[in-house]
Amino acid sequence: MTLDGVRIDGATSSLVVAVDFGPRIAGLIVGDRNLFASLPQDTLDTPFGRPYRLRGGHRLWVAPEEPAVTYQPDDEPCAVTSVGDGLLVEASPDGAGIAKSIAIVPTDDGWIVDHVVTNHGSAPITVAPWAITQFRPGGRVTLALGRAGEGLQADRALVLWPYTDLGDPRLSFVDDRVMVDASAAGPAMKVGVAGSDGVGEYELDGVRVRKRITIDATAAYADRGAAVQTYVHERFCELETLGPLVELAPGDTTAHREAWIVS
16 A cells, blocks of 8 residues: 555554645554545635645644634645654644644554644634544444443533434444444434543454543533544544643643554
8 A cells, every 4th residue: 555655663553644734644554454534535615715635544633623723724744753763743833823743653552642732823822632533434433431430410421513313323322432333324423422531442444443542630621521522424434532722822832642552
C-alpha cells in the first residue's frame, strides 16, 4: 500500500504522516492494510469560500464546533521533524490564528499521540483540542461509559446529536458500554459519553484500536461533557476525543494526549 508522507514503524503497526497538508496522520497500517478511511474528494463547506478537505485519517480540530474557527483549511505543508523515537508535525497558524501540532511516539503496544493548540491571535479564545480519527466503515465502535458509582446523584450521561435516532438498530448498550455497528447501512449518527473512563475502541478486520485519554473531572468540556464520541457515516466512522475547554491568551497553548493501543 502506498501513501504519500513520512512513515514510522512501531511494534504493532505503522503510521504515515502527511507532509503537504495537516497536521494529519494519513495512515494506520497493520500488515498491508490501512485502517484509516481515504476520502480525497470529501469536503465541508466553510465561510471562507474554500472547502475543508476531510481527506480521512487522523486530524486535529478545535471545539466547540464553530465553522469560522473549526473549519479552517489545513492545506499548507507542515514541518515534520524527528524527535527521539518519534515525529513532530507542525503547521503554521491558520486563518483564526491557531497553530496546531501533533507528535507521535511508538510504544510497546501502540502509540502516544500528543496534540497541541497555540493561540497566535491578538485576543483570548476559548477552545479545546479535538482529536478525530476517521476509520474505514465496516467495524464496530465501543464507548466505555464507566462503572456506575453509588449514591443518588447522576454520574454518567449519553449525549445525542440532533440527527441521531435512539431507535437506530446499529446502536446498542451492553453492561457499561455503548456499542455502534458501523458495518450496517443507515443515516449519519453521532453519540458521545460523559462521565466516562476515557476509552473508545474501533474494531475492524480483526484489529482493535483503543484510544484512551485522561479526563479531568473538575474541568469543563464541550458537547455537554462528552469527551469521547463517535460519528458514523456511510463512508467512514469517526472515533473522537476532546480535551478540556481552556481560555488561551495570545501565546498560550493547551495540550491533549491520546494513547493508542493496536492489537
